[in-house]
Amino acid sequence: MKNDLHFLFQKLTHGVYVIGVSCNGENNAFTASWVMQVSFTPLLLALSIHPDHSSYKMLIDGGVFSVNVLPKERLDLAEHFGLPVNTDKLAGLAWHQGKTTVPVLDDAIAFFECKFSHECEAGDHRLVIGRVVSGAVRDPQALPMNYRDTGAMDGSSSLFPEDFI
Ligand SMILES: Cc1cc2nc3c(=O)[nH]c(=O)nc-3n(C[C@H](O)[C@H](O)[C@H](O)COP(=O)(O)O)c2cc1C
Numbered sequence: 001m002k003n004d005l006h007f008l009f010q011k012l013t014h015g016v017y018v019i020g021v022s023c024n025g026e027n028n029a030f031t032a033s034w035v036m037q038v039s040f041t042p043l044l045l046a047l048s049i050h051p052d053h054s055s056y057k058m059l060i061d062g063g064v065f066s067v068n069v070l071p072k073e074r075l076d077l078a079e080h081f082g083l084p085v086n087t088d089k090l091a092g093l094a095w096h097q098g099k100t101t102v103p104v105l106d107d108a109i110a111f112f113e114c115k116f117s118h119e120c121e122a123g124d125h126r127l128v129i130g131r132v133v134s135g136a137v138r139d140p141q142a143l144p145m146n147y148r149d150t151g152a153m154d155g156s157s158s159l160f161p162e163d164f165i
Contacts (some may be wrong), residue, residue, distance in 0.1 A: 005160040014069050018081045020095075020103035021055045027103045030055045031082040031154075034125070035067055043132040045108055045114055048125045054084070056126065063116045065130055068108035070145040077107065078150055087149030094107035094152040099134045109137040109142040111135055118142060 014033040021028050034048035045067060050057050059065050070077055081089055094106035098113045105111070114130025119129075 004020055006157040006164075009029070009160065010148065015160055016078050016145040016147055016150060017075060018068040018070060019049075019055065019059075020066035020068060020098075020105070022060040022064060022097070022101045023058040026058065027097075028055050028058055029068075029081050029089055029103050029105075029132075031078050033150075033154075039131065045112060045116065045130050045132055047130065048122055048130045049128055050124065052127050059116065061126065062110055064102050065113065065114050065116070065128075066098055066100075066102040066104050068105045069110040069114040071107070071109045071139070072145045072149060074107060074145065075150065075153070077105070078145065082154060089156070097158040109139040109144060110137045148164060 004045070014029065015035065017031050017036075018029050019032045025136045030053060032047060032049065038044045038046045044101050047065070047067070049059070084091065089104055089107045096106065098104040100113045101113065101160055102113055104113070112132050112135035115131045115133050117131050119126050
């Protein structure tokens with residue numbers, strides 16, 4: 001049954017993004033697939049983030065985050081930013097600080113900059129809502145990565161419960 005739930009939830013479609021955070025002059029970034037637009041007016045994005053991630057506290061304290069859309073072929077970036085923060089994940093990569101100070105990856109095909117609006121509990125994650133204050137398409141021809149392109153990279157199959165609870 002466990003595998004059945006994993007296969008069931010794999011039928012939901014998601015993109016793959018690198019979320020940049022910045023606080024008190026420090027920067028970090030992590031891979032996330034649970035990102036979606038949730039309002040037109042104002043323009044709002046929602047991000048589901050595990051509160052144990054080091055990026056969570058930086059996001060809440062810094063009050064800003066970026067959403068970097070990865071090109072389909074850059075699985076290396078999805079894997080790299082999916083690692084825990086025991087090193088400077090941004091070191092050696094091309095990035096710059098956006099208008100809100102958050103890291104924006106030069107390899108992103110598009111990016112959004114958001115100001116933290118509010119958050120709510122969502123089971124073992126936190127749903128963070130951000131107001132989009134800036135952003136641009138960098139490469140109109142490039143195809144965005146889909147979550148299914150990442151295969152078993154995030155190891156999430158073991159996180160599903162045995163059954164519906
Ligand atoms: C493809 C992929 C998708 C992921 N999606 C999410 C997500 O939507 N939300 C989340 O909290 N973590 C997600 N993760 C896990 C984080 O990227 C990972 O735990 C990372 O180490 C957190 O980094 P940090 O501790 O530097 O903040 C994903 C990882 C991968 C590889």
